[in-house]
Amino acid sequence: MRIRHTIIVAVLAALLCAANALSQDKEKASQGKGGAKVTLSNNKFEPKTVTIKAGSEVTWENKEGTHTVTADDGSWTSPTLSAGQTYNHKFDKPGKYPYYCTFHGGKGGHHMSGVVNVTR
Numbered sequence: 001m002r003i004r005h006t007i008i009v010a011v012l013a014a015l016l017c018a019a020n021a022l023s024q025d026k027e028k029a030s031q032g033k034g035g036a037k038v039t040l041s042n043n044k045f046e047p048k049t050v051t052i053k054a055g056s057e058v059t060w061e062n063k064e065g066t067h068t069v070t071a072d073d074g075s076w077t078s079p080t081l082s083a084g085q086t087y088n089h090k091f092d093k094p095g096k097y098p099y100y101c102t103f104h105g106g107k108g109g110h111h112m113s114g115v116v117n118v119t120r
Helices: 002-031
Strands: 036-041 044-046 049-053 056-062 086-091 095-106 110-119
């Protein structure tokens, strides 16, 4: 009985480790090479919030429809993006950078919007 209990505990521990590794791989995949990737589809940015280090770049990839990526403060904006197009922006200074789609969102986090958090 004790061996069965040990085997069950070992299997559960292995499953937890595997789940944790998959979760970390998914996060790394969305961050790319020192930056992050955001997908535009169904009139939303996914993920809605990304965190990167200063000096890194975010790539927005439009999967469907027509969208823009525009900073709430107007300091940067993409051209109009059609399906299959991408837009990149490099963030040099730490801070919080809210953005939105001019067609489907609005400043202040309304509807199709997101945030880039930049750390040191």
